[in-house]
Amino acid sequence: MSAASHSASPSALTLEQLNQGTADELAVLLDGIYEHSPWIARRAAAARPFTSLAGLKLALANVVREASEDEQLGLIRAHPELAGKAMVARTLTAESTGEQQRAGLTDCSPAEFEQLQALNAAYNARFGFPFILAVRGPRGTGLGRSEIIRTFARRLRNAPDLERAECLRNIHRIAEIRLDDKLGHTPQAGAQVWDWAAALAVHSEPGYLERGELTVTYLTDAHRACAAQLQGWMQTAGFDEVTLDAVGNVVGVYHGAEPTARRLLTGSHYDTVRNGGAYDGRLGVLAPMAVVQALHAEGRRLPFGIEVVAFAEEEGQRYKATFLASAALVGQFNPDWLSQADADGITMAAAMQAAGLPATMDAIKALQRDAQRYLGFVEIHIEQGPVLTELDLPLGVVTSINGSVRLLGEIIGVASHAGTTPMDRRRDAAPAVAELALYLEQRAAAVPDLVGTIGQLQVPNGSINVVPGRCQFSLDIRATTNEARDACLADVQAELARICTRRGLQWQLEEIMRAAAAPSDAAWQQRWARAVNALGLPAFTLPSGAGHDAMKLHDLMPQAMLFVRGQNGGISHNPLESVTHHDADLAVAAFTRLIEQLAQELTP
Structure with a gap:
């Protein structure tokens, strides 16, 4: 069974052809993939045989990443400006001509053309190379002129090293789409997932919707519209059971060959942060849906069932009850949450009742899963970070979800006149927090996979001419083990005490959240690794610094996650x-291979 389509026309180039012949012959076959740069294909020949199209793309990207800075700049400069002189003079390559035409750049209005020329001039003056953008976009169907111009203006503000890297990533995206054309490949399952995500992102809350922003918080009208949309798609995809449970989770079950067989549990959340993105959480719901859709189309049953849960809440945006949806599945739903009120004074219980949910602990307790009925929990999620994209890797296997601790603190000194208080007489609270922030930065950087952040820093009632008498701050410390996290926190607290003693200040800290690290189950992590290897890719491993629903399911059953590369430097939220x-x-495709492995393991 293959949920991802890889069709090719009879005249299309094949991997078998690319794996034969000399390096020069490979460069001829791949002519036009990288603009005026046959050296990339020649060097990639050393990585043959290419076992998959994904493996070929990675081999080409690796050549560019390992090239010298001068070679990388030469590759960037081999590309034409968007709507630039080469387009006007009609000297573009056939590939670039088609791409710029498809983006409508040959039909710019005079105002748009003038704006692009001004951007080209400013960009070249700042960076010394042309602006590169894969104008066919993340879906491959093309970006509009207004979106191209907005992206151009935004990236003009980047630091030079970041922008050079972004240009190279866009060059690889251009090459990826051109390779599809040469090899007659269409990623149909991925396109389905992408289109589902785009359709789901139509639902957003008032005040955000009008600005084209995506915000979906727990049990709002937009949230309920998403739930209804997911239910309809699951039914169409062929799930045997589709329900909305007592906390708003959308649950789809595809039975195994025996309806009573144990199940593989998977899924992620469909709520968002305010002004967030369309893939955080949702990708982990939609990708398994595509797999079930393919199984149903083939009329195939596995020796186990698949249960996909679209968790109603993970982000903690409307109520201070993060992970409430997955908490219900592991018996950790706090009854006090029902009486919490949102910013408008609406309690969670009232919001549930308005959504047609029972809002009783009896109904919520009934959602707890019996671990004996499940094989484990797996979750697909965007990385929400830059590691995979910087390595040109589309997938990564998660080793652990970091344990975290959050605190709110305050340093108390003496507010005094900024002009009349000598520097050696001050009890200034703000520099003390600045010292602590620098210490935390150094302490966290000294340990692999440990991160520390002071994300909030305020001087209450501060004035431009007053020495701060108080400074409030937050602490967020995360690590792959609880021990590393707690050791960092102890050192930060000790340093805070030293700073305040030396400066004659008082301090206080209040812990507001603590979550244990959730190491991936070794067997499930290996299944993900084998699935990625089967796609012709290395099984690169990395920890997750962000929290996920898998952290909650970890308390009930073995869990493991697969990360997917994000665009735009891996930015999320x-x-x-x-x-x-x-x-x-x-x-x-990786999820498909994972369940194929599991089916083989469970078949006598």
């Missing part, structure tokens, strides 16, 4: 959050 339909296709 942001409107720029994005994935390509190719990477979504690989996620579907």
Whole structure:
């Protein structure tokens, strides 16, 4: 069974052809993939045999990443400006001509053309190379002129090293789409997932919707519309049972060959942060849906069932009850949450009742899963970070979800006149927090996979001409083990005490959240690794610094996660959050291979 489509026309180039002949012959076959740069294909020949199209793309990207800075700049400069002189003079390559035409750049209005020329001039003056953008976009169907111009203006503000890297990533995206054309490949399952995500992102809350921003918080009208949409898609995809449970989770079950067989549990959340992205959480719901859709289309049953849960809440945006949806499945739903009120004074119980949910602890307790009925929990999620994209890797296998601790603190000194208080007489609270922030930065950087952040820093009632008498701050410390996290916290607390003693200040800290690290189950992690290897890709491993629903399911059953590369530097919780339909296709393919492994293991 293959949930990802890899069709090819009879005249298309094949991997078998690419694996034969000399390096020069490979460069001829791949002519036009990288603009005026045959050296990339020649060097990639050393990585043959290419066992998959994904493996070929990675081999080409590796050549560019390992090239010298001068070679990388030469590759960038081999590309034409968007709507630039080469387009006007009609000297573009056939590939670039088609791409710029498809983006409508040959039909710019005079105002648009003038704006692009001004951007080209400013960009070249700042960076010394042309602006590169894969104008066919993350879905492969093309970006509009207004979106191209907005992206151009935004990236003009980047630091030079970051922008050079972004240009190279866009060059690889251009090459990926051109390779599809040459090899007659269409990532159909990935396109389906991408289109589902785009359709789901139509639902957003008032005040955000009008600005084109995506915000879906627990049990709002937009949230309920998403739930209804997911239920309809699951039914169409062929799930045997589709329900909305007592906390708003959308649950789809595809039975095994025996309806009573144990199940593989999977899924992620469909709520968002305010002004967030369309893939955080949702990719982990939609990719398994595509796999079930393919199984149903083939009329195939496995020796186990598949249960996909679209968790109603993970982000803690409307109520201070993060992970309430997955907490219900592991018997950790706090009854006090029902009486919490949102910013408008609406309690969670009232919001549940308005959504047609029972809002009783008896109904919520009934959601707890029996671990004996499940094989484990797996979750697909965008990385929400830059590691995979910087390595040109579409997929990564998660080793552990970091344990975290959050605290709110305050340093108390003496507010005094900024002009009349000598520097050696001050009891200034703000520099003390600044010292602590620098210490935390150094302490966290000294230990692999440990991160520390002071994300909030305020001087209450501060004035421009007053020495701060108080400074409030937050602490967020995360690590792959609880021990590393707690050791860092102890050192930070000790340093805070030293700073305040030396400066004659008082301090206080209040812990507001603590979550244990959730190491991936070794057997399930290996299944993900084998699935990724089967796609012709290395099984690169990395920890997750962000929390996920898998952290909750970890308390009940073995869990493991697969990360998918994000675009735009891997940014998340942001409107720029994005994935390509190719990477979504690989996620579907990896999930397919994972369940194929499991089916073999469970077949006598």
